[in-house]
Amino acid sequence: MFRGITGNVLILGIVSFLTDVSSEMIYPLLPLFLTTVLGGGPAFLGIIEGVAESTASFLKLFSGIVSDRVTNRQRLVFWGYTLSSVARPLMAVATASWAVLLIRFSDRIGKGIRTSPRDALIADSVDPSLRGKAFGFHRSMDHAGAVIGPLIATFLLAYVIKDLRTVFWLAAIPGLLAVLMIMLRVKDVPRTRKESDGRFLQAVPKGSLRTYLLILFLFTLGNSSDAFLLLKAGQLGVTPARIPLLWTFFHVIKMTSSMPFGALSDRIGRRGIILSGWGIYVLTYLGFALAVTELQVWLLFAFYGLFYGLTEGVEKALLMDIAPTNERGTAFGWYNFAIGAGALPASLLFGFVWQLAGAGAAFTLGASLAAVAALLMFFFIKTANPPVR
Template sequence: MLKGITANVLILGLVSFLTDVSSEMIYPLLPLFLTTVLGAGPAFLGMIEGVAESTAALLKLASGIASDRVRSRKSLVLSGYAISSLARPLVAAATSATAVLAIRFADRVGKGIRTSPRDALIADSTDPSLRGKAYGFHRAMDHAGALVGPLVATLLLTWFVKDLRTVFWLAAIPGGLAVLLIVVRVRETERRRSSNGSFLGFVPRGVLRRYLCVLLIFTLGNSSDAFLLLRAGELGVSPARIPLLWTFFHLVKMAGSTPFGSLSDRVGRRGVIVAGWGIYALSYAGFALATTEAACWLLFAVYGLFYAMTEGAEKALLADIVTPQERGGAFGWYNFAVGIGALPASLLFGFLWEKAGRTAAFGVGASLAAVAALLLLTIVREDPPRPVS
C-alpha cells in the first residue's frame, strides 16, 4: 500500500494526522464551550468561522506564491504548523468569546501559511506517475486524524477528565509532536525558484485558469456538510447517533482516498474526478428524496466516496498541468478558489432551503456538479503524467 510513498510524503501524512487529532479534540466541542461556558450565541460562532476561513483562503494564495520564490518550502510549512499548534490549545485559557475569535484567527493563519507550500512540497517529493497516490495517502491520513480526534476527546471526557478546558490543553500534545516531526524528518527538495518578481507571482492562464474556473463552479454547489447533518436529523438520526454517523463518514473517506488516488495514476485524473462529481450529484439527489434513516447512512457512505475519489485526483491534476516553478502559486490559487467559493455556496444553499425547500437546494448542488463535470471533460486538457527516468 505504501509502495511509491516517499519519506517526505509519509512524514507529512503523519503530521496531518497528528494535527487533525489535535484540532478535532477541540473543534467539535467549541460550539458547546462558547455557548455554555462563555455565553456566546450562534451568530458569534458564525462570525468566528467566517473570519477564520476567509483568512485561511487569502493566506493560502499568498503563501503558495511566496513558496515559489523562497529557498525553502519547509520553512513555510513549519511556521504554519507551529503557529496553529501553539495557538489552538490556548482556547483552554479563554475567558471570553472575543479571545476565542483571536485564537481561532491565529489557528487559521497557521493553516493558511502551511497548506499551499505543503501541497507543492508533496508534488516536489513525488514521481509524477504516483502523484494521485501521494495526495490520496495524505488525505487518508488527514481523515484518520479527524476520525481519531473526537474519539480521544470522548474517551477523555468519559473516563479521565470532566472539564473541557483540560481536554483543550491536552490537544497540545499531538500538535507539538507534529511540529517536532517536521523539524526532524521533513527534507527540502532541490528545485528551481520562480524568477517572477511581481506581487502576484503569476496570474493563472490557459488550462490552469480553465481548471480553476471549473473547480469554482463545482464549489459553488458544494455547501457545508453541516446541512447534511441537519438532513440526517430530519431523517431520524438521533443526536446520540450523529457523532457515530460522522465517524462512519470519515472512515469511508479514509479507506478510499489512497486507492482512488492511485487509480487516477493509472486511468487518468479527469475520469476519476468526473466519476466522483457524478457520485456527488447522485448523493445530493438522494439526500433530497430520502425518507428513512437507513437511506441516510447509505447516502453518507456514497458521499464519502465522492471525497475519496476527488481530493487526491484534483490536486494531482493541478500538479500535472503547471511547471515546477509555478507549483506553489498554482496550489495557492487552487486553495483560494475552493476556500473563497465555500461561503457563497453555503449561503446559497441555506437561502434555497429556506425559500424553496430542500429539494431545490440539493437539486441546484447536483446540477452545478453535473455542469462542472461536463466542462472538465470538454475544456480542460489532460496530459498523462510520465515517470521520472
C-alpha cells in the same frame, strides 16, 4: 503498496494525522464551549468561522506564491504548523468570546501559511507518475486524524475528566509532536526557484490551469457546508446520540478510499476519476433531496465519503500535471483560494434556497451546479497520462 510514499510524503502524512487529532479534539466541542461556558451565541460562532476560513483562504494563495520564490519551503511548513499548534490549545484559557475569535484567527493563519507550500513539497517529493497515490495517502492520514481526534475527546470526557479546558490542553500533545517531526524529519527538495518580479498579477493562472480552477470554483458553488447534510440527517430521524457515529462512519469511508483511488488515477488518468467522483456527488445530493428514512441517510453518507475519496487527492494530482514546474506553490495557492472563495457563497445560497423553497430544492440546485461543472470538465480539460520525471 507503499511504493511512491517517500520520506517526506510519509512524515507529512503523519504530521497531518497528528494535527487533525489535535484539531478534532477541540473543534467539535467548540460550539458547546462557546455557548455554554462563555455565553456566546450562534451568530458569533458564525462570525468566528467566517473570519477564520476567509483568512486561511487568502493566506493559502499568498503563501503559495511566496513558496515558489523562496529557497526553502520546509520553513514555511514548519512555521505554519507551529503557529497553529501553539495557538489552538489556548482555548483552554479563553474567558470571553473575543478570545476564541482571536485564537481561531491565529490557528487559521497558521493553516494558511502551511497548506500550499506543504502540498507543493509533496508534489516535489514524489515521481509525477505516483502523485495521485501520494496525495491520496496524505488525505487518508488527514481523515484518520479526523476519526481518532473526536473519539479521544469523547473517551476523555466520558471516563477520565469532565472539564472541556483540560481536553483543550491535552490537544497540545499531538500538535507539538507534529511540529517536532517537521523540524527533525522533513527535508526541502532541490528545485528551480521562480524569480520574483514584484507583480502579483503575473502569478494569475493562464490557459488550461485557469480553466481548471474556474471549473473547480463552479463545482464548489454547488458544494455547500456538510452541516446541511447533518441537519437533513437529523430531520430524517438520526438522533443526536447517533450523529457523532454517522460523522465517524463518513470519515472512515473517506480515509479508506482516498489512497486506492489516488493510486488508480496514476494508472488510468485523473479526469475520469474526478468525473466519477463528481457523478457520485450529483447522485448523492439528488438522493438527499428524495431521502425519507434514516437507512437512506447512512447509505448516502457512504456514497458521499466515496466522492471525497475519488476527488480530494486526485484533484491536486491533476493540478500538478497541468501547472508549470516552477509554479507549483502558486498553483496550489490559487487552487485553495478558488475553493475557499466558492465555499462561503455556496453555503449562503444553499441556506437561502432551503429556507425559501425547501431542502429538496436546495439539494437539487447543488446537484445541478455539480453536473454543469462535470460537463465543462469533460469538454474543456484534456489531459494525457501523468508525466514521468
